Amino acid sequence: MSTNKHAVTLYLQQKNPFDPSGIHGVVNALDAEWLNISGAINVVTVQLSVSGSSSGRAAFEAALGLCRERIPHLDVIACSVADWRDPQLASQGDFVGVAELATLLGVSRQRASNLARSPGFPKPLAILAAGPIWHRALVSPFVKGNWHRRPGRPSISERSAGHLSTA
Numbered sequence: 001m002s003t004n005k006h007a008v009t010l011y012l013q014q015k016n017p018f019d020p021s022g023i024h025g026v027v028n029a030l031d032a033e034w035l036n037i038s039g040a041i042n043v044v045t046v047q048l049s050v051s052g053s054s055s056g057r058a059a060f061e062a063a064l065g066l067c068r069e070r071i072p073h074l075d076v077i078a079c080s081v082a083d084w085r086d087p088q089l090a091s092q093g094d095f096v097g098v099a100e101l102a103t104l105l106g107v108s109r110q111r112a113s114n115l116a117r118s119p120g121f122p123k124p125l126a127i128l129a130a131g132p133i134w135h136r137a138l139v140s141p142f143v144k145g146n147w148h149r150r151p152g153r154p155s156i157s158e159r160s161a162g163h164l165s166t167a
Contacts, residue, residue: 007081011045
């Protein structure tokens with residue numbers, strides 16, 4: 001039986017409104033790809049990347065188990081699951097190109113383009129005239145740590161923040 005990678009979107013609710021630390025706690029506890037606060041201040045939407053699942057149902061059960069283990073005080077009130085190869089995932093519209101990838105990684109566009117061609121980087125969903133595009137959640141595991149910065153120039157964010165010492 002083959003295994004796939006799934007995007008699991010969960011709608012989580014708690015009795016009281018979320019405060020900023022509570023929201024960040026949910027992201028960290030679930031290692032979520034992204035989080036969105038809905039109109040209701042006690043409901044958040046998170047997207048998880050679940051690898052190694054044989055079906056959408058197995059991916060959902062894995063995500064639900066993670067919620068019960070790490071954030072038992074929240075209720076799952078709705079869920080959607082998509083296989084990364086499913087064209088319906090494109091309807092979620094959270095795409096990134098090389099420029100957005102560079103911002104996420106804190107590197108130049110040229111470096112982001114090089115990294116995108118490296119082994120282990122997800123294949124793009126499409127290659128347009130403007131370049132390759134990926135779904136944000138597809139590249140998020142790579143951004144979160146599947147690559148290592150080499151010694152050299154500081155990241156763009158470090159340079160723009162003025163962390164360079166002048167000698």
